[in-house]
Amino acid sequence: MANTQHPEIRAFFDEPTNTVSYLVWDEATMDGVVIDPVLGFNHRSGEASAKSPDAILSAAAEAGIRIKKVLETHAHADHLSGAPYIKLKTGAAVCIGEHIRDVQRIFRPVFNAQDVSGEGAEFDHLFKDGERFAIGNLEAEVIYTPGHTPACVSYKIGDTVFVGDTLFMPDYGTARADFPGGDARTLYRSIHRLLTLPPETRLFMCHDYKAPGRDHYAWETTVGKERERNLHVHDGVTEDEFVAMRTARDAKLAAPLLLLPSIQVNIRAGKLPPAESNGVHYLKVPVKLVS
Numbered sequence: 001m002a003n004t005q006h007p008e009i010r011a012f013f014d015e016p017t018n019t020v021s022y023l024v025w026d027e028a029t030m031d032g033v034v035i036d037p038v039l040g041f042n043h044r045s046g047e048a049s050a051k052s053p054d055a056i057l058s059a060a061a062e063a064g065i066r067i068k069k070v071l072e073t074h075a076h077a078d079h080l081s082g083a084p085y086i087k088l089k090t091g092a093a094v095c096i097g098e099h100i101r102d103v104q105r106i107f108r109p110v111f112n113a114q115d116v117s118g119e120g121a122e123f124d125h126l127f128k129d130g131e132r133f134a135i136g137n138l139e140a141e142v143i144y145t146p147g148h149t150p151a152c153v154s155y156k157i158g159d160t161v162f163v164g165d166t167l168f169m170p171d172y173g174t175a176r177a178d179f180p181g182g183d184a185r186t187l188y189r190s191i192h193r194l195l196t197l198p199p200e201t202r203l204f205m206c207h208d209y210k211a212p213g214r215d216h217y218a219w220e221t222t223v224g225k226e227r228e229r230n231l232h233v234h235d236g237v238t239e240d241e242f243v244a245m246r247t248a249r250d251a252k253l254a255a256p257l258l259l260l261p262s263i264q265v266n267i268r269a270g271k272l273p274p275a276e277s278n279g280v281h282y283l284k285v286p287v288k289l290v291s
Contacts, residue, residue: 026136037082053082073164081270097153147187199224
């Protein structure tokens with residue numbers, strides 16, 4: 001399988017959720033994939049919007065790109081996935097790491113989601129660590145990078161890696177590790193697995209929030225820059241130092257605004273919970289009385 005070193009990449013930034021989705025393709029064959037698409041969702045009204053995936057689909061159609069797969073880096077906790085919409089429009093397979101099963105088993109009882117298999121059957125394909133697949137003439141490899149969640153994977157495509165929520169831009173640091181099944185020590189080891197790649201390897205983030213002192217959004221960096229400048233895991237930061245920092249920092253973070261709707265949709269591969277007898281889909285909010 002030939003390995004074109006430089007895939008074509010177009011980024012789509014969803015400012016309401018600070019999420020970056022990617023259209024990635026092989027220029028020789030015009031086969032492509034979409035990584036981490038976002039479905040717009042207004043939590044106040046319950047209205048969903050396909051504006052973001054429609055922009056990706058329009059760009060692909062204009063360029064003549066055939067979307068073969070939708071690649072999810074993990075079950076996102078801050079936005080609803082646009083994967084099923086893209087699948088509906090293109091027939092693309094929706095793929096995620098095989099440890100999505102762990103996330104489903106954690107959250108199925110939280111939402112009493114009896115329709116969720118717990119075996120990942122909602123997705124078209126579950127990737128194993130190290131699995132390789134083709135995007136036209138491009139060779140892609142799956143790298144298991146848990147810690148933010150138990151199911152996180154990164155996708156290495158040519159000279160680029162799409163890191164999901166494992167890393168942020170060097171001036172912003174790293175992802176939180178306090179969600180159920182997350183672990184700061186595991187996150188540190190996953191990050192260092194990525195940082196052993198050649199220093200010129202390009203890294204593409206899933207989110208950006210503008211670090212203090214930076215007035216523009218950014219989502220592309222390199223392994224070398226992360227090793228040199230990352231606030232949390234630059235060269236010389238020990239695992240214990242990182243765990244202490246990450247644990248203290250996470251204790252002060254609020255839950256993401258769309259946490260509850262996102263998780264119960266995304267463990268279903270982006271599909272809504274089954275409609276009730278009146279034909280309406282409902283998202284649940286578990287209620288806890290805190291004294």
